[in-house]
Amino acid sequence: MIKNLILHLHTVNKHRWLVFKLCCKAGIPFRGLVHDLSKFSPTELFESAKYFKGDKSPISYCKKDKGYSNAWLHHKANNKHHAQYWYDELAPQKAALIPYKYTVEMICDTLAAGMTYQKDKWTKDYQLNYYLNKEHRDILNPIIDEILVDVYTKVSEEGLKVINHKQLKKIYYDHVRGDKNDQKHQNIS
Numbered sequence: 001m002i003k004n005l006i007l008h009l010h011t012v013n014k015h016r017w018l019v020f021k022l023c024c025k026a027g028i029p030f031r032g033l034v035h036d037l038s039k040f041s042p043t044e045l046f047e048s049a050k051y052f053k054g055d056k057s058p059i060s061y062c063k064k065d066k067g068y069s070n071a072w073l074h075h076k077a078n079n080k081h082h083a084q085y086w087y088d089e090l091a092p093q094k095a096a097l098i099p100y101k102y103t104v105e106m107i108c109d110t111l112a113a114g115m116t117y118q119k120d121k122w123t124k125d126y127q128l129n130y131y132l133n134k135e136h137r138d139i140l141n142p143i144i145d146e147i148l149v150d151v152y153t154k155v156s157e158e159g160l161k162v163i164n165h166k167q168l169k170k171i172y173y174d175h176v177r178g179d180k181n182d183q184k185h186q187n188i189s
């Protein structure tokens with residue numbers, strides 16, 4: 001248990017450091033600094049140490065074992081960089097439009113997670129392939145889904161230099177504004 005706790009903390013810190021570096025490049029250093037801090041709460045920390053295997057997130061092992069994960073329920077309720085935070089089955093629009101800074105934090109998080117688990121097998125097209133084959137993409141707002149595909153496609157072509165404030169801001173607001181214009185057109189016709 002102690003060994004797994006140390007190994008888990010090592011993985012968390014390594015991941016947080018990668019996310020921090022990406023968030024700095026992306027122009028949201030504060031989000032990088034506070035990223036995933038809830039992983040140090042007892043609810044998340046002890047469960048993750050118990051199910052630590054090192055190849056995937058301990059949360060998935062816990063879900064397989066118990067059918068649910070308290071660490072995940074705690075994590076998604078406290079972290080705005082997760083689609084599940086913004087998903088509300090009973091809201092008129094089930095998946096809300098995630099604000100810019102949390103969308104960018106999500107991008108940095110997913111890229112970093114891929115790198116952490118793939119290690120030297122990670123390539124710049126990894127995230128795009130992973131994302132396109134992912135199930136349950138519908139829990140994301142369709143505009144956010146488009147933004148992620150756009151960013152991951154650009155990363156697959158140009159690499160991590162795409163992760164910069166200017167380019168991300170343009171991609172995000174082009175999609176958000178584009179959608180508003182589409183709605184206007186639909187109303188006219």
Ligand SMILES: [Zn+2]
Nearest residue numbers: 036079081082
């Ligand atoms: Zn997280």
